[in-house]
Amino acid sequence: MEWTDEGILLNVAPHGENSAILQIFTLNKGRHTGLIRNAYSPKMVSILQPSAQLSLNWSSRLEENLGNFKVDLLKTRADILMASRIGLAAFNSLSALCISILAERDPMPELYNVTKQFLDKVGIHTDWQFLYLDWELKLLSCIGFGLDLEKCAVTETTEDLCYISPKSGKAVCKEIGIEYHSKLLPFPPILRSNQRGRTFSHHDLALGLSLSGFFIEKWLDYSIENKKTLMIRKRFLNSLSE
Numbered sequence: 001m002e003w004t005d006e007g008i009l010l011n012v013a014p015h016g017e018n019s020a021i022l023q024i025f026t027l028n029k030g031r032h033t034g035l036i037r038n039a040y041s042p043k044m045v046s047i048l049q050p051s052a053q054l055s056l057n058w059s060s061r062l063e064e065n066l067g068n069f070k071v072d073l074l075k076t077r078a079d080i081l082m083a084s085r086i087g088l089a090a091f092n093s094l095s096a097l098c099i100s101i102l103a104e105r106d107p108m109p110e111l112y113n114v115t116k117q118f119l120d121k122v123g124i125h126t127d128w129q130f131l132y133l134d135w136e137l138k139l140l141s142c143i144g145f146g147l148d149l150e151k152c153a154v155t156e157t158t159e160d161l162c163y164i165s166p167k168s169g170k171a172v173c174k175e176i177g178i179e180y181h182s183k184l185l186p187f188p189p190i191l192r193s194n195q196r197g198r199t200f201s202h203h204d205l206a207l208g209l210s211l212s213g214f215f216i217e218k219w220l221d222y223s224i225e226n227k228k229t230l231m232i233r234k235r236f237l238n239s240l241s242e
Contacts, residue, residue, distance in 0.1 A: 001067070002059040005029055006074065008115060009052045010095040012039070020048065022069055025098050025115060026056065030106040034058055034069040047071060049078035051091050051119060080123040087122045089236040090132050094118075096229040097136075100220060101143060111142040129240060130205055133190070136212040145169065145219055147211075149191055152176060162187050169215060185211060202240050209237055 007026035015021045020039035026032050038044055047054070053075035060067030081088045094115065102108065118135045121128045140146050146169070151158050153170035163177035163184035164170070177184050188207040190200045213233065220226040 001061070001063045002057070003029065005056045005058070007032070007054055007056050008112075008119065009048065009050050009054055010098055011050060012048050014039075021066075022048070022071075023095075023099055024054065024056065024069070025102070025112060027109055027112050028107055029058075030108055031098060031102040031104050032058065033104060034067045036069045036071065047073045049076060050095060051077040051081055053077070053116070077119055077122070084123045086129065086236075086239045089239045090122060090129070091119065093233040093236040094132075094135065096232040097139060097216065100226050100229040101139065101216070108142050111138055114138045129202070130190075130200065132236075133205060133208045133212060136209065136216065140169075140212065140215055140219075143219065145215055147191075147215070149187070150193060158193075161192065164211065166214065166218075185214065206237060206240060213237075 005026045005028050007024040007029075009022060009024055010031070011023040013021045013023075015035060018040060019035055019037050022034055022036055024032050024034070036044070036048070039048060048071070052073060055072040055074050057070040058067050059070075077091075081091050098115075102111075114135060118128075118131050121131060125131065137147065147164070148168075148170040149161070149164070151171060152161060152173040153165060153168060154176045155173055157173050160174045161171040162174040163172040163181065164187050165172055166183070166185050171187060172184060186207075188204065188211055189195050189198075190204045190208040191211065216233075217230060220229070
């Protein structure tokens, strides 16, 4: 078995004396794990920086095996991320969520392209932090847990949407939700379609991320590894308010 693709390096873990296990989010093969040899040679160390865009060749005798990667560098982002504490925290959160949530070898080209576009804007685009919220919403959508925020789940009105159902992720208008407001989630202004074009603060962003985080936590089980993922995400959220 052999294939070629491109991908974003999410994580590098030592394996033996000279090898490493790579976690890569690929365009056509989804999140994929593989072994790379001589990972700690000077040349490979400069290439194997998390967030790097790589050209990949994967091979294995059997498709279900771990397999071996050969890689070439297409684009490095490490210099930009290392110069931005918040940018690095954002990538760490994104990487941890991809590893914890995305099923291995399940192709998600749409999410891959959104991820690539987001990482290319970190540290360069003005107010790029707000794009991270869009990325989390796309992540939820791609795993089948997308939020429906355009109309009330009960009346289908698009007016006066004030709440979100914690069960369905659908919007609820004030008239219907007022009686159950203690059981519903508040609708952050930053996610309301009628507020597009407004300038939002980091406090508004935090409210939006609180909502996406609620549904991310609902999706994840409470394993030790997933608790670590949520802690990494929380460090990014904390960096926004520092």
